[in-house]
Amino acid sequence: MSEATRMDRREFVKLLGGGIVVCINLGPVTIFNSSAAPAFQRGYPEDINAYLHIAEDGKVTLYSGKIEMGQGVMTSLSQMAAEDLGVTLDAIHIVMGDTDTCPRDRGTFGSMTTRFFGPAVRAAAAQARLVLTDLAAERLGVPRESLVVDNGVVYVAADRNRRVSYGELARGQAITHTVDQEAVLRSVEEFTVMGRSPQRLDGYEKVTGQAKYAGDIRLPGMLYARVLRPPAHGATMTRVDTSAAEAVPGVTVVQQEGLLAVLASDPETAETALALVESEFDVPAAGVDTESIFDHLVAAAPSPNTTEQDGDLSVGRQRSPRTFEYTYYNSYVAHAPIEPHTALAELSEGKLTVWSSTQAPFSQQTTIARETGLPPEDVRVITPYVGGGFGGKVPGQQAVEAARLAQLTGRPVQVCWTRAEEFFYDTFRPAAVVKVASGIDGEGKIVLWDYQVYGAGSRGSDVFYDVPNRSVRVYGEWGGAPEGMHPFAVGAWRAPAANSNRFAAEQQIDIMAAAAGIDPLEFRLNNTKDERMLSVLHKVAEAYGWEPAVAPSRNGRGRGLACGIDAETYVALIADVTVDSATGRVKVDRVVCVQDMGVVVNPDGARMQMEGCIAMGLGYVFSEEIRFEGGKILDTNFGTYELARFSQVPQIDTVFVSHDDLPPKGGGEPAIINMGAVVANAIFDATGARLYRLPMTPERVLEEIKRI
Amino acid sequence: MKETIRFSLNGETVTLETEPKRTLLWVLRTDLELTGTRYGCGVGMCGSCTVIVDGQVVRSCMTSLESVQGKDVMTIEGFARDGQLHPLQQAFLQQGGYQCGYCTPGMIMNAYGLLLRTPQPTRDEIVQGMESNLCRCSAYKRIIEAVATAAGQNGGSHE
Numbered sequence: 001m002s003e004a005t006r007m008d009r010r011e012f013v014k015l016l017g018g019g020i021v022v023c024i025n026l027g028p029v030t031i032f033n034s035s036a037a038p039a040f041q042r043g044y045p046e047d048i049n050a051y052l053h054i055a056e057d058g059k060v061t062l063y064s065g066k067i068e069m070g071q072g073v074m075t076s077l078s079q080m081a082a083e084d085l086g087v088t089l090d091a092i093h094i095v096m097g098d099t100d101t102c103p104r105d106r107g108t109f110g111s112m113t114t115r116f117f118g119p120a121v122r123a124a125a126a127q128a129r130l131v132l133t134d135l136a137a138e139r140l141g142v143p144r145e146s147l148v149v150d151n152g153v154v155y156v157a158a159d160r161n162r163r164v165s166y167g168e169l170a171r172g173q174a175i176t177h178t179v180d181q182e183a184v185l186r187s188v189e190e191f192t193v194m195g196r197s198p199q200r201l202d203g204y205e206k207v208t209g210q211a212k213y214a215g216d217i218r219l220p221g222m223l224y225a226r227v228l229r230p231p232a233h234g235a236t237m238t239r240v241d242t243s244a245a246e247a248v249p250g251v252t253v254v255q256q257e258g259l260l261a262v263l264a265s266d267p268e269t270a271e272t273a274l275a276l277v278e279s280e281f282d283v284p285a286a287g288v289d290t291e292s293i294f295d296h297l298v299a300a301a302p303s304p305n306t307t308e309q310d311g312d313l314s315v316g317r318q319r320s321p322r323t324f325e326y327t328y329y330n331s332y333v334a335h336a337p338i339e340p341h342t343a344l345a346e347l348s349e350g351k352l353t354v355w356s357s358t359q360a361p362f363s364q365q366t367t368i369a370r371e372t373g374l375p376p377e378d379v380r381v382i383t384p385y386v387g388g389g390f391g392g393k394v395p396g397q398q399a400v401e402a403a404r405l406a407q408l409t410g411r412p413v414q415v416c417w418t419r420a421e422e423f424f425y426d427t428f429r430p431a432a433v434v435k436v437a438s439g440i441d442g443e444g445k446i447v448l449w450d451y452q453v454y455g456a457g458s459r460g461s462d463v464f465y466d467v468p469n470r471s472v473r474v475y476g477e478w479g480g481a482p483e484g485m486h487p488f489a490v491g492a493w494r495a496p497a498a499n500s501n502r503f504a505a506e507q508q509i510d511i512m513a514a515a516a517g518i519d520p521l522e523f524r525l526n527n528t529k530d531e532r533m534l535s536v537l538h539k540v541a542e543a544y545g546w547e548p549a550v551a552p553s554r555n556g557r558g559r560g561l562a563c564g565i566d567a568e569t570y571v572a573l574i575a576d577v578t579v580d581s582a583t584g585r586v587k588v589d590r591v592v593c594v595q596d597m598g599v600v601v602n603p604d605g606a607r608m609q610m611e612g613c614i615a616m617g618l619g620y621v622f623s624e625e626i627r628f629e630g631g632k633i634l635d636t637n638f639g640t641y642e643l644a645r646f647s648q649v650p651q652i653d654t655v656f657v658s659h660d661d662l663p664p665k666g667g668g669e670p671a672i673i674n675m676g677a678v679v680a681n682a683i684f685d686a687t688g689a690r691l692y693r694l695p696m697t698p699e700r701v702l703e704e705i706k707r708i
Numbered sequence: 709m710k711e712t713i714r715f716s717l718n719g720e721t722v723t724l725e726t727e728p729k730r731t732l733l734w735v736l737r738t739d740l741e742l743t744g745t746r747y748g749c750g751v752g753m754c755g756s757c758t759v760i761v762d763g764q765v766v767r768s769c770m771t772s773l774e775s776v777q778g779k780d781v782m783t784i785e786g787f788a789r790d791g792q793l794h795p796l797q798q799a800f801l802q803q804g805g806y807q808c809g810y811c812t813p814g815m816i817m818n819a820y821g822l823l824l825r826t827p828q829p830t831r832d833e834i835v836q837g838m839e840s841n842l843c844r845c846s847a848y849k850r851i852i853e854a855v856a857t858a859a860g861q862n863g864g865s866h867e
């Protein structure tokens with residue numbers, strides 16, 4: 001859409017049917033504003049990221065390009081809007097992830113929805129309250145200061161019979177506002193909606209099965225597609241014969257530029273027909289595999305980006321009576337959401353509508369437009385509930401496939417990846433190598449930190465301990481690895497890079513504490529002055545009941561401690577484990593997790609994320625590891641790729657360090673970043689064995705125990 | 709070769725003229741448009757497609773249509789009665805036994821089958837009974853609490 005046809009704000013509010021609109025603009029510095037691509041919605045003013053609409057009937061709707069994938073933001077965003085607008089939670093409606101009705105948004109990831117977008121929603125709601133209060137002052141003929149707001153009604157404080165509702169005030173209006181400095185957010189003491197844990201807004205639909213995911217949308221005449229896949233990444237098709245598939249009644253076979261699909265009116269017929277397609281592929285010789293990847297990563301890494309540098313490493317070495325040099329390894333890990341990538345596309349009167357399981361509807365809109373040749377404004381992406389994302393539902397291959405097939409067949413087409421396709425086309429958490437050399441002086445102060453990470457990226461590698469001589473070098477980010485470094489696609493996986501970095505860093509800290517004969521908690525407290533870190537460390541020790549002791553205790557049961565910072569949230573955990581030294585099996589018995597995440601919008605929702613991080617983390621800690629030979633992915637289902645299960649769930653205690661004067665910080669990722677180190681440190685305490693490689697399978701635990 | 713398949717679905721008789729070898733999961737999701745029963749792995753390893761057939765927990769992705777001929781099939785859609793949530797649904801809602809919600813119907817159906825077999829399960833029995841259902845959001849702790857809560861309320865039935 002050209003600038004000439006882009007509507008102004010007055011037209012915009014008229015299009016919504018009048019009422020009052022408060023636009024949310026996060027400003028040019030935030031990453032939500034994409035400088036690359038303009039917005040292609042129905043012509044919104046360019047500078048808004050979301051908006052709040054109070055309709056003439058008083059109905060309040062928040063339009064946001066964010067999506068709900070289980071993290072609970074449908075509820076927490078609504079709580080924030082309700083709080084500052086002065087209405088109850090059930091008065092808020094929220095429209096999410098629809099490129100036609102929501103202003104552009106870059107995507108839902110990075111624990112940023114509550115952290116960056118939340119305060120903007122609050123400001124818009126506060127602005128709306130101000131606008132409505134001013135209208136009420138005019139209507140009632142009293143000064144603004146004499147008014148109070150309660151549940152969407154503005155009252156004269158001294159005479160509550162004199163009142164007017166938001167609906168009455170919005171009637172006949174066509175007002176747009178942007179947030180200005182005048183609007184004042186409610187204080188924590190005034191909260192009636194925030195800081196509480198109402199029943200989640202998505203709960204009823206989810207427990208009744210009524211919640212719709214992309215694969216649950218049904219359209220008349222729709223076809224189910226199965227796409228022919230190569231046996232390995234990098235393979236090229238040399239021969240194909242579709243005649244047997246085409247002979248199946250009701251089956252359509254389409255082939256165009258690298259896309260060969262079989263379509264039928266039910267998915268099983270498509271599956272049967274796909275099995276009849278005869279194909280041969282030229283598969284390149286496997287270069288690397290599950291074991292050789294680590295040497296390859298170091299060899300193929302680009303030159304490093306020095307993200308932290310202070311003092312002089314050689315001075316640090318001189319001042320260290322003892323230095324410690326260790327290398328840590330982390331395998332490729334899959335996102336494995338239970339809902340596979342799914343999309344349904346319908347082309348009607350030149351307009352394409354795609355229902356997609358995605359964390360980034362707007363970037364999918366752009367990609368689909370590019371791949372179909374349609375103008376972006378003729379592509380609408382609608383995001384129903386998303387059945388888990390964890391960073392894996394940012395690319396939109398399945399949506400492009402559905403869109404192209406809808407174009408080719410003229411029928412609505414659903415593409416729902418099989419579990420094997422899900423494992424094959426995942427953008428895996430990258431395998432990583434972390435080399436750390438560190439040293440302590442005679443008093444147990446860290447004086448050297450020489451840290452190099454290959455493959456993972458920088459997040460979680462920042463040094464919050466006081467180390468005078470330190471260097472952090474990052475050889476390749478997960479988002480920008482050079483061609484050939486990884487044998488298949490990699491991407492963001494819940495707290496990208498941080499899981500690998502904390503696994504290395506917090507074990508290295510523990511190694512030094514043990515060598516110095518200092519209790520691991522005391523060692524950490526002695527080596528940082530960061531107030532927020534000190535407070536979560538003290539709190540986790542108190543919640544757990546920590547008694548000072550030097551590790552290892554070597555009695556088969558152990559405790560571990562680890563801490564970190566992610567998405568501006570401070571997190572510290574203590575885990576208890578029992579190790580069976582005959583089998584190498586480790587059971588995590590208890591995890592205590594403390595977070596300072598600023599003001600907590602929805603305590604129960606925040607706890608659910610912490611608990612989920614801890615339990616999900618046990619998968620990558622003990623069993624999750626993609627096995628591969630070159631571009632061939634050997635894991636195709638949950639039989640060999642094992643997620644955490646019910647029987648692994650420990651007692652979990654979640655505790656907040658109250659920090660109400662800070663805006664809300666990230667909640668979806670921080671608690672998972674330390675799971676590797678906290679368990680490894682506990683295994684060390686229990687056995688005296690150090691585990692340098694994830695996942696810590698029974699075989700690897702046993703091997704390290706035997707090595708002692 | 710099409711055949712007539714007749715069974716009870718959430719208390720109502722269903723008659724289909726179709727291939728008997730088709731899979732219950734896909735017939736539910738396509739022909740019958742009951743989409744609360746979900747595909748997750750296709751080989752019975754995740755439990756998202758769990759339904760109840762004659763009081764037994766089955767994976768509908770591994771169940772042929774002909775095998776339910778004449779039987780009682782219950783899905784998540786038949787669970788709430790007259791707008792009243794089943795005690796298990798109520799407990800999942802109250803305890804927060806879900807996040808993304810995709811696996812939730814399968815979890816609830818599996819828990820229902822568990823409580824039919826073991827109306828007052830211990831925590832260990834809940835864990836063992838639920839063990840083969842996967843939740844990638846890993847809401848396991850609260851799912852265990854939800855099942856325990858429902859069991860305390862005689863959660864195997866509406867009565």
